[in-house]
Amino acid sequence: MSATGADGAVTVTSAVLREWPLPAPGVGKESRGRTVVVGGSTRTPGAVLLAAESAVRAGAGKLQVATTRDTATALGVALPEALVLPLAQTPGGGIDPSAGTDEELLDLVGGAHAALLGIGAIGEDDVRALLEALVPRVDDGVVVLDALGLAPVTADATFLHHLRGRAVLTPNLSELAIVLGAAPEEVEADVGAATRELARRSRCTVAAGGGESWIADPDGRCWRDPSGGVGLGVSGSGDVLAGIVTGLCARGADPTQAAVWGAHLHGRAGDRLASAVGRLGFLARELPAQVPAVLAEIEV
Numbered sequence: 001m002s003a004t005g006a007d008g009a010v011t012v013t014s015a016v017l018r019e020w021p022l023p024a025p026g027v028g029k030e031s032r033g034r035t036v037v038v039g040g041s042t043r044t045p046g047a048v049l050l051a052a053e054s055a056v057r058a059g060a061g062k063l064q065v066a067t068t069r070d071t072a073t074a075l076g077v078a079l080p081e082a083l084v085l086p087l088a089q090t091p092g093g094g095i096d097p098s099a100g101t102d103e104e105l106l107d108l109v110g111g112a113h114a115a116l117l118g119i120g121a122i123g124e125d126d127v128r129a130l131l132e133a134l135v136p137r138v139d140d141g142v143v144v145l146d147a148l149g150l151a152p153v154t155a156d157a158t159f160l161h162h163l164r165g166r167a168v169l170t171p172n173l174s175e176l177a178i179v180l181g182a183a184p185e186e187v188e189a190d191v192g193a194a195t196r197e198l199a200r201r202s203r204c205t206v207a208a209g210g211g212e213s214w215i216a217d218p219d220g221r222c223w224r225d226p227s228g229g230v231g232l233g234v235s236g237s238g239d240v241l242a243g244i245v246t247g248l249c250a251r252g253a254d255p256t257q258a259a260v261w262g263a264h265l266h267g268r269a270g271d272r273l274a275s276a277v278g279r280l281g282f283l284a285r286e287l288p289a290q291v292p293a294v295l296a297e298i299e300v
Contacts, residue, residue: 007192009214012225012264014298021299022261023252025059032061033113033250037243038105038134039149040067040075040120042093047120047147047239049078050284054243055116056081057291058265060250064108068095094122100133110137114249116242118149128152135160142249142258143167146242147175154179157201165218167204168255170242176208196222205255209241213263217256225260227267231274236284241266244291268294 010016025032035055040048048067056063063082067075070093072086085104088096099105109115117134121127128151135143135152143163145153150171152159160167171179176194177187180201187194191214199206199216207215209232213225244265248258269290273282 007222007224009192009222009224012215012223012227012260014264017261017264017298020257020260022059022248022257025251032059033252034062034064034111035060035246035250036064036066036108036112036115037119037246038066038109038115038117038130039095040071041095041122042068042070042089043122044120045071045075046236046285049075050236050239050288051116051119051146051243051246052079052082054240054288054291055114055247055250057288058244058247058251058262059295060114060247064112066099066105066108068093090123090126092123094126095130097126097129097133100130106134106137109134110139112138112141112250113252114142114144114246116144116146116149116246118151119146119239119242121148124148124151128155136162138163138166141166142246142255144170144242144246144249146170146238150175150179153202154181159202161203163204165203165205166255167202168245168249168259169198169202169204169206170238170245170259171198171206171208172238173208176206192216192222192224196220205259207241207245207259207263209238209263209266213267215256215259215263221256223260223263225263225267227264228270229267229274229279231279231282232267232270234282234284237266237270237287240269240284240287243288264298265291265294268297
């Protein structure tokens with residue numbers, strides 16, 4: 001049974017998720033959805049790797065990645081499960097916004113069941129221009145935005161309204177404050193209210209992470225997940241969360257279910273590592289491998 005607090009938020013537990021089961025996995029990679037991850041730069045190539053692996057660990061079937069030309073080969077070697085598309089890049093090592101006219105990239109995004117856009121990307125204006133070209137090409141899929149991928153929503157809260165809820169935003173608390181135009185201390189004082197407000201403005205599901213996770217949907221429903229702890233406050237952790245959510249969307253979960261399940265899988269993966277190596281000191285790259293075991297524990 002779900003436990004709802006005085007703030008109206010449901011506390012997420014494994015028992016709550018068992019009452020809200022994920023769609024049954026199919027037998028082939030196509031039946032578990034196509035995931036596309038677009039992002040990265042020559043300075044932050046690992047974000048795409050963390051997110052892409054996490055999507056597959058969460059059960060996504062077919063993986064496709066698009067990143068800067070200079071990092072694509074290395075990423076393809078590190079991620080042999082994926083199709084890797086090299087994209088034009090800026091002199092600073094980010095994705096050139098001209099990639100938004102690349103027909104192969106547009107076909108990948110348009111055919112995706114879930115597309116994670118902008119993760120690990122650099123150059124706010126460039127990222128905005130790229131996403132403004134890519135998002136309208138999403139057909140029936142779900143869009144997930146993280147980190148600088150949130151820039152178009154910061155500039156225009158209506159940016160994703162046309163998707164009618166088929167989107168998830170995964171900001172950390174600093175990013176949540178930036179998107180809302182609020183002071184960081186205001187957001188930290190009531191993360192649940194800030195998460196609800198961004199969900200209302202954007203008409204998207206929002207999963208915001210700090211010491212605990214808060215998830216809100218555009219209808220005002222809210223969930224609080226206390227799992228994870230301080231060990232998840234490490235570079236790359238948010239990339240893993242975004243990837244898990246994207247993978248769950250690809251395999252058929254609706255955006256809100258994917259965000260609630262994703263936050264719990266992410267937190268429980270952190271709990272497992274904390275019990276093995278201590279509250280601090282584990283790496284984001286160690287989280288994805290824990291996800292299948294957490295899924296198995298929940299879905300017994």
